[in-house]
Structure formats: structure tokens, C-alpha cells
Amino acid sequence: MSYYVTTPIYYVNSTPHIGHAYTTIAADILARHHRQRGEEVFFLTGVDEHGSNVARVAAEQGLEPKEYADRIAVVWKELPRRLNATNDFFIRTTDTGHKGFVQGFLQRMYDAEDVYQDVYAGWYCVGCEAFKTEAELVDGKCPIHETTPDWIEEKNWFFRLSAYQGRLLELYDSRPDFVLPGFRYNEARSFIAGGLQDFSISRAGQPWGVPIPWDPEQVAYVWADALVNYLSALTYARSGEDLRSRFWPAVRHLLGKDILRFHCVYWPAMLLSAGYEVPHQLFVHGYLLLDDRKISKTLGNVIDPLDLIDAYGADPVRFWSARAVSFGQDGIASIDGLHERYERELANDLGNLLSRTTAMIARYLEGDLPARSRDASPVRTLIADLGGDVAARLDEYDITGALERIWEAVRGLNRHVEVQAPWRLAEDESRRLELEETLYDLADGLRAVAVALASYLPEASSQILAALGADPGEIGWDGVDYGLTPARTGIAAASPLFPRIDTPTAAA
Ligand code: MSP
Numbered sequence: 001m002s003y004y005v006t007t008p009i010y011y012v013n014s015t016p017h018i019g020h021a022y023t024t025i026a027a028d029i030l031a032r033h034h035r036q037r038g039e040e041v042f043f044l045t046g047v048d049e050h051g052s053n054v055a056r057v058a059a060e061q062g063l064e065p066k067e068y069a070d071r072i073a074v075v076w077k078e079l080p081r082r083l084n085a086t087n088d089f090f091i092r093t094t095d096t097g098h099k100g101f102v103q104g105f106l107q108r109m110y111d112a113e114d115v116y117q118d119v120y121a122g123w124y125c126v127g128c129e130a131f132k133t134e135a136e137l138v139d140g141k142c143p144i145h146e147t148t149p150d151w152i153e154e155k156n157w158f159f160r161l162s163a164y165q166g167r168l169l170e171l172y173d174s175r176p177d178f179v180l181p182g183f184r185y186n187e188a189r190s191f192i193a194g195g196l197q198d199f200s201i202s203r204a205g206q207p208w209g210v211p212i213p214w215d216p217e218q219v220a221y222v223w224a225d226a227l228v229n230y231l232s233a234l235t236y237a238r239s240g241e242d243l244r245s246r247f248w249p250a251v252r253h254l255l256g257k258d259i260l261r262f263h264c265v266y267w268p269a270m271l272l273s274a275g276y277e278v279p280h281q282l283f284v285h286g287y288l289l290l291d292d293r294k295i296s297k298t299l300g301n302v303i304d305p306l307d308l309i310d311a312y313g314a315d316p317v318r319f320w321s322a323r324a325v326s327f328g329q330d331g332i333a334s335i336d337g338l339h340e341r342y343e344r345e346l347a348n349d350l351g352n353l354l355s356r357t358t359a360m361i362a363r364y365l366e367g368d369l370p371a372r373s374r375d376a377s378p379v380r381t382l383i384a385d386l387g388g389d390v391a392a393r394l395d396e397y398d399i400t401g402a403l404e405r406i407w408e409a410v411r412g413l414n415r416h417v418e419v420q421a422p423w424r425l426a427e428d429e430s431r432r433l434e435l436e437e438t439l440y441d442l443a444d445g446l447r448a449v450a451v452a453l454a455s456y457l458p459e460a461s462s463q464i465l466a467a468l469g470a471d472p473g474e475i476g477w478d479g480v481d482y483g484l485t486p487a488r489t490g491i492a493a494a495s496p497l498f499p500r501i502d503t504p505t506a507a508a
Contacts, residue, residue, distance in 0.1 A: 003034040003041045004247040006230050008255050008263075009048040009091060011129075012072045013057045016079045018321070018333065019256070021305035022288050025321050026399055027254050028085035032455035033394050035086075036477045042247045044233050046091030047076045051222030052126045055208040065208045069094055082306055084314040084458055089237035091229050093210075097236030102220055102228045103213045106201065108274040110214060114160045120200050123149035129222045131200070144258070156200035157212060159224070164269035168192045171268060171278060179264050180397060181328045184257070184284040188264035199266065227267045231276065249277035254397075257284050283397045286330035288321070308338070312501065315457040316342050319403075322456055327399040342498060349410050350460070351497035356417060357442045358467050359493040364426040364435060367491045369469075372433075372440035373483030379441035380482040382412040383448045387480030390452055406452045413445045443468050444485040451479040460497050467494035 007023045010016065024045055031043035049069040058068035073092055080087050091098060109115050122131040127145035131152075141148055172178060172189045179185040201224035202212050209219025219225075230251060234243040255263050268278040308317050320338045323345075325331025361369050373380075386409050393402035416438075425435040450464035454475040462472035469488040 001039040002247050002250040003039045004251040005030050005043050006253050007045040009046045009229050012047050012049050012069055013053040015075050018303040018305045019288050022321050023254055024080055024085050025318050029399055029455045036475055043087045044089055045080055045087045048226045049094045050209040050225050051129050082309050089233055091233045098232045099210045101232035102210045102225050105228050105274050107213050112273050114273040115157050118158050119155050121153040124152045125149040154204040157202040158198045159201045161196045161198050161269050165196050179282045223262050249280055251279045253279055253282045260284050285328050289332045315459045322399045322403050347498040354464055354494050354497055360422050361439050361491045362493045369488040370436055371487040372437045377441050379445040382409055383482040409449050447485055448480050451475050
């Protein structure tokens with residue numbers, strides 16, 4: 001089974017903020033999870049370096065666009081690394097391999113007679129990198145960026161999107177899960193049903209971009225260039241290998257609701273025109289809100305995700321972004337919320353469970369845990385459906401629900417400690433077997449939970465496994481089951497998984 005997951009490629013006109021980290025974290029959780037299931041995974045992220053936005057910021061800094069892009073790409077490459085994301089490739093749209101592929105792709109659309117020349121005049125919002133109709137403007141301004149768009153009048157190459165209305169509707173009707181969640185599917189489908197307008201795929205009079213092969217005076221419109229990254233990367237990410245046969249069309253695109261039309265309407269039509277299969281699925285998530293507004297670079301309302309990682313570590317930031325807001329919906333983010341979850345859920349629920357379990361094994365059993373799995377164990381019941389439930393939720397991109405399901409098990413194990421009270425069992429020599437069974441159940445339940453958590457909390461998960469004497473690399477999904485821990489020796493009290501952090505570090 002092949003599983004290919006992508007994030008949007010991010011504009012390099014500024015540095016990363018928590019909204020970008022959000023999609024990258026979600027994609028990484030899915031990529032890691034599917035690797036745990038033994039699937040062949042490819043995870044792509046990267047940056048979108050062309051477009052007026054980037055050219056403008058470079059000019060403001062007195063740099064050539066490429067010089068500017070080279071400098072800032074370094075910062076963007078840090079984002080997945082610091083988030084502990086396991087992307088298999090990092091694409092830059094200035095890569096030679098990408099630019100050449102885009103030219104070939106546009107040429108195929110041209111050869112299919114889907115491209116024609118026309119004069120266009122309209123309001124162009126540089127922030128959106130898109131033309132806006134009068135009706136979309138509020139007091140003459142782009143409602144998203146709160147800026148006055150530029151009036152642009154130029155001769156461009158147009159893609160006959162209107163000719164694809166029927167085929168797109170057929171596609172949507174035959175694949176009701178093409179776009180998820182369902183309300184986003186409806187949004188995309190009604191946009192198509194409402195009638196499609198051709199769009200310009202080129203820009204005149206600006207040198208920054210990929211030259212149009214049949215008219216090198218013009219460059220590709222930034223979206224006609226950027227969307228193609230999902231395919232181009234497969235042709236040059238591994239030298240001498242064309243990954244398209246393995247990973248296309250097994251692709252799952254993750255994207256924010258702001259770029260739904262480009263992905264759910266323009267992109268499948270462009271693929272059909274160029275003679276490619278459409279993606280397997282698109283998942284559209286909501287905005288992460290801060291103080292009731294979209295976190296956006298243009299509004300200057302930004303949390304630097306790298307600062308958050310400095311303060312809390314990658315695992316807590318991953319945990320919080322998966323858990324704080326139901327993935328797919330909009331939600332409010334706050335640093336206080338991150339701090340609170342760190343203390344209550346990570347340090348107490350999970351961290352203390354490990355500390356107590358290992359300390360009790362060290363103290364009451366001298367570190368030697370006999371194999372004591374049994375049919376009637378309540379922990380067996382607690383863990384039995386965990387693997388299936390979590391996998392089923394992640395198959396529906398329910399990253400938040402899957403994590404809550406794992407947390408139910410964590411809370412269940414904590415209740416088990418309280419109910420069984422091993423410290424009392426340890427006082428009574430005649431209850432030795434019960435003590436061993438209880439500590440076995442806790443250790444084994446915690447091991448299963450650690451495997452289930454490996455895609456969310458990769459560092460903590462391997463620390464838990466190591467503390468329990470298990471192999472931290474053994475995270476195959478069939479390990480999310482009860483009773484797989486063999487007899488262990490030498491278990492010592494583990495050091496705290498999530499040490500105290502004094503004050504919330506508000507980086508906003
Ligand atoms: N370059 C285009 C995408 C091209 S993809 C072929 C672009 N870039 S962007 O830098 O503006 O990033 C957009 C994506 O970043 C969103 O779709 C979303 O995935 C993520 N987010 C940016 N801000 C966000 C929030 N405030 N909340 C959640 N995600 C957001 O558009």
C-alpha cells in the first residue's frame with residue numbers, strides 16, 4: 001500500500017508561523033502513523049518561492065528574488081526539522097527539476113488545446129496571489145488581507161477551466177469522499193456547479209517565475225507553478241528514480257480552507273488537462289485562531305513556532321496542535337492552553353504514570369517484572385480496541401479524535417493505579433501475585449499506549465519504551481495490543497518525561 005501525504009508549499013515572503021507548523025505537524029502524524037502500519041509512505045513539504053509577494057519583499061530588502069529566497073529557505077527548512085517532522089523531501093519551486101517539470105506540464109495543457117490568449121483586467125490581491133471580483137471586495141479592500149488590491153491589465157494565457165465543469169461534477173459525484181470533511185466537499189462542489197471561469201496561468205512583465213515554454217516573455221502564474229509541485233517532486237526527489245509510478249495518484253493533500261478552490265477545483269482540472277489522474281483525496285482543515293483572528297503574517301499577529309519549541313520541546317507543540325482544536329474545524333489557540341495541557345496532560349497524566357509505574361516496579365519487584373498477562377485483566381479490555389479505533393479515526397483524518405481515544409486509555413491506566421493501589425498490595429506478602437499482575441498490566445498498557453502515541457509524541461514514546469525495557473524502535477502498529485511484554489529485568493525509576501516549566505512563555 002502506498003500513502004503519499006503533502007502539505008501546501010508555504011510562501012517565503014515571511015518566516016514560519018504556528019499556522020504553517022499546524023499543517024506540517026498534521027501531515028507528519030499521518031505519515032508516521034502509516035509507516036507504523038507498514039505502508040510505503042512519501043511525505044512532501046516545501047516552499048513556494050515565486051509570485052509577486054516574494055518579488056516584492058525581496059525588492060523591499062534590496063535583494064534579487066533568488067538571493068532573498070535562498071536566504072529565507074534556510075529558515076523554512078528548519079521548520080520541519082525542529083518539529084521533528086519526517087518529510088521525505090523538501091521541495092523549493094526554484095529547483096531546476098521543478099521548473100522543468102512545470103514547463104512540460106503547462107505544455108501538455110497547451111497541446112491539449114486548453115490554453116488561449118486573452119486580455120485580462122482586474123483587481124489582483126498580492127497577499128492572496130489571486131484576482132478578486134468587485135463582489136469579493138469589502139470597501140474596495142481584500143477582506144482577508146485588508147489591503148487595496150492592484151489594478152492589473154495585461155495580455156495573459158488562460159486555462160479553459162470552464163470546459164471542465166462537467167468532468168469535475170462527474171468526479172465529485174462518483175467520489176463522495178474526494179474532499180473531506182463533507183461540508184468542504186459541498187463547498188467545492190457548489191462552487192463548480194455555480195459555473196467556472198477560465199483563469200490566467202501566466203503573468204506578463206515580471207521576470208520572477210517559470211518562463212512559459214511557448215512564450216518565454218511571460219512567466220507561469222504562481223498557482224499554476226506551485227500546484228504542480230505535488231507531482232514534480234516525485235520525478236526528482238530521488239535521483240535516477242521516478243516515484244510517480246509508486247505514489248501517484250495515491251496522494252492525500254492537506255490544506256487550509258483558504259486555498260480550497262485552488263486545490264479542489266483548479267488542480268484536478270489542470271491534471272485532467274495534462275493527462276494525469278486526479279488525487280486520491282484532499283483534506284481541508286480550518287484556521288488556528290488567536291484572539292479571534294486568523295494567525296497571519298500580513299496581519300502581524302504571529303506566534304513563532306520555533307520559539308514555542310525552544311520553550312516546550314517539539315512533542316508538546318505537536319500534542320497541543322493536534323489536541324487543542326478539532327482538526328478540520330476552526331479553533332482558538334493560546335499559549336496558556338499549551339502550558340496548561342503540558343502540565344495537566346503530559347506531565348501529570350502521562351509523565352507521572354510512567355514515573356509511578358517504573359518506580360513501583362523498581363521498589364516492589366527490585367526492577368524485575370515477570371510476564372503476567374491474563375485473560376481477565378481489565379487492562380486487556382482497556383487496550384483491546386485501541387489500535388483499531390485509532391487507525392479508523394486517522395483514516396478519516398480525525399487526528400484530534402484519535403488522540404482523545406489514546407488519552408482515554410491513559411486515563412484508564414491512571415484509574416487502574418488508584419483502584420488497585422499497588423502500594424497496599426505490596427504491604428501484604430500473600431497478595432504478591434496480584435501486585436505482579438497489576439504492575440505488569442500497567443507496564444504493558446503503557447507500552448501499548450507508547451506505540452499508539454509514537455506518531456504524535458515521537459520523543460516521549462521512545463523514552464517510555466526505553467524506560468520499560470522495550471526496544472524504542474519497535475513501534476509496528478500490531479504492538480498496540482495487550483500482553484505483548486515479555487518478562488523484563490533491570491527496570492529503574494524513570495526520570496520525568498515532561499519536567500516542570502515555570503511560566504508560560506508568551507512569544508506572541
Ligand atoms: N503558497 C501557497 C500554497 C501553495 S500549495 C500548492 C500558500 N502559502 S501560505 O504560506 O499562505 O500557506 C498556506 C497554508 O498554511 C494554509 O493552507 C494552511 O495549510 C497553513 N496555514 C496558514 N495559516 C494558517 C492558520 N492560521 N491556521 C491553520 N493553517 C494555516 O497559500
